[in-house]
Amino acid sequence: MRRFTILLAAALLVCSCACNNQVKLPVTRTFDCDVLVIGGGPAGIGSAVCAARHGAKTILAERGGYLGGMATNGLVAPFMSSTTPDGNTLLIRGFYEELVDRMIAQGGAIHPLKAEIGSFSAYRDKGHHGLTTFDFECLKRTTEQMCKEAGVELLYHALFIKADTKGGKIKAAYFATKAGIWKVTAKNYIDCTGDGDVAAQAGAPFIYGDGEGGVQATSLFIVLRNIDWKAMDAHNEACKKAGDFEGQFYMREILAAREAGEFPMWRQKIALFQNLDGTATVNMTQTDDVDGLDPKQVTEAEITGREQADYVVKFLRKYVKGCENCELAQSAENLGVRETRRIVGEYTVTTEDAKNSVRYPDPVFCCANHMDIHRKGYVEYVARNTNDPYWFPYRALLPQKVDNLLCAGRCAAAERPVMAAIRVIPPCFAMGQAAGTAAALAVREGVGPKQLDPALLVSTLKEDGVYLPE
Numbered sequence: 001m002r003r004f005t006i007l008l009a010a011a012l013l014v015c016s017c018a019c020n021n022q023v024k025l026p027v028t029r030t031f032d033c034d035v036l037v038i039g040g041g042p043a044g045i046g047s048a049v050c051a052a053r054h055g056a057k058t059i060l061a062e063r064g065g066y067l068g069g070m071a072t073n074g075l076v077a078p079f080m081s082s083t084t085p086d087g088n089t090l091l092i093r094g095f096y097e098e099l100v101d102r103m104i105a106q107g108g109a110i111h112p113l114k115a116e117i118g119s120f121s122a123y124r125d126k127g128h129h130g131l132t133t134f135d136f137e138c139l140k141r142t143t144e145q146m147c148k149e150a151g152v153e154l155l156y157h158a159l160f161i162k163a164d165t166k167g168g169k170i171k172a173a174y175f176a177t178k179a180g181i182w183k184v185t186a187k188n189y190i191d192c193t194g195d196g197d198v199a200a201q202a203g204a205p206f207i208y209g210d211g212e213g214g215v216q217a218t219s220l221f222i223v224l225r226n227i228d229w230k231a232m233d234a235h236n237e238a239c240k241k242a243g244d245f246e247g248q249f250y251m252r253e254i255l256a257a258r259e260a261g262e263f264p265m266w267r268q269k270i271a272l273f274q275n276l277d278g279t280a281t282v283n284m285t286q287t288d289d290v291d292g293l294d295p296k297q298v299t300e301a302e303i304t305g306r307e308q309a310d311y312v313v314k315f316l317r318k319y320v321k322g323c324e325n326c327e328l329a330q331s332a333e334n335l336g337v338r339e340t341r342r343i344v345g346e347y348t349v350t351t352e353d354a355k356n357s358v359r360y361p362d363p364v365f366c367c368a369n370h371m372d373i374h375r376k377g378y379v380e381y382v383a384r385n386t387n388d389p390y391w392f393p394y395r396a397l398l399p400q401k402v403d404n405l406l407c408a409g410r411c412a413a414a415e416r417p418v419m420a421a422i423r424v425i426p427p428c429f430a431m432g433q434a435a436g437t438a439a440a441l442a443v444r445e446g447v448g449p450k451q452l453d454p455a456l457l458v459s460t461l462k463e464d465g466v467y468l469p470e
């Protein structure tokens, strides 16, 4: 009889769960800290290390098994420009420059002020000054070392799935792990998931893509080996001398191959980035209209990306001098998703602000990256009215409606064209440095992030090497 009752109760539980489409699971482990950073990409690394350095007990939770975000699990390289448009002045300094210097010391990066246009810039000249070529493994190792030294507790293999929010404050974050559901409580939370997962869960307002359901194209990066760079450089130089832009990027060959059914992608140019070890990171696959928040669509795009990678290799072997013997070394673990959610911030950086280098009372970094939107079949560039750097204010890290949350990286508050520019890796590190520093200072001062004195944040960032010229 007892057995029957238990079975009936279990059946009813399963039935009610199934009927409501709800699963209730016990919390198997709990953690507490001052600052919880969710997402271990460039923004999350900067956030966690800087929060810990400013005295906060910090946890960094990441769904994968290493740090770097798209810069490692997406094989995205090199770090895009971190300088003025002429390539002469480093704009993203502070934590980013320190990281790069540490990697250089290990032979794992080239300083952006020393990057030669043409050799490390995918055969592009325009708008690609000051790139940082780096080694993926060196980035993983160095960022882990920096976290360790600062006292950051790393929680890998922890997928954020839920926030408990009450009265405009996050009370706890929940993670799906192999060991059940883990709960982390914190004073301040920093969403560095790229997708604004925490902000969305916590009820903060956000915009998805273009606001009408459209998003930029996705791409799966690949790495190739066996490339003859001398031959590629010779072709590049010859085309540059002849003023043959289309030739430089093999645009005519791509058209011919597409007509012959050998290039079923929208890409118009080759895009090869030379790595330190002589391999090339290649950004030439493309899938359109993919919702990066839908695992089913992402799965399909990753499969398509790997099919396209095969076409890319065959195309390069047949048409591109120096790539005759190239081979696929690996494809990325994760699809490159350019765009999903951006929060609506206490301030949202506008395109006009960036075009005109508008100043703010609470600047946390400046940059000069160009605004480019990857559309189906072409890339749209948004022109600026000045070559001066443009600015990013602290308030654009603060989502509306949730008090103890900051959002750094690809999900911060900027209009679409601006985010299309500042989502590259160096500004994401800078956003992270600002968010982590602010979250820790707020804990120290006993105030919420929204009440933090911006003057204190700005002066602290300057002391920590952030470039904020008057």
Ligand SMILES: Cc1cc2nc3c(=O)[nH]c(=O)nc-3n(C[C@H](O)[C@H](O)[C@H](O)COP(=O)(O)OP(=O)(O)OC[C@H]3O[C@@H](n4cnc5c(N)ncnc54)[C@H](O)[C@@H]3O)c2cc1C
Pocket: 038, 039, 040, 041, 042, 043, 044, 061, 062, 063, 064, 067, 068, 069, 070, 071, 076, 077, 078, 079, 080, 081, 158, 159, 160, 161, 192, 193, 194, 195, 197, 218, 219, 220, 283, 335, 336, 337, 338, 408, 409, 410, 411, 423, 424, 425, 426, 428
């Ligand atoms: C196709 C493409 C090409 C690009 N090319 C370049 C380039 O050449 N140079 C350049 O500088 N930038 C480039 N970028 C931009 C750059 O890679 C990203 O915009 C940048 O990495 C964003 O940094 P982030 O820290 O905001 O997010 P990410 O790098 O995406 O990191 C987010 C981290 O959060 C983790 N995460 C996500 N959700 C959860 C969750 N729910 N729970 C736990 N962890 C989670 C992820 O695993 C990841 O580690 C490119 C991007 C794309 C898509």
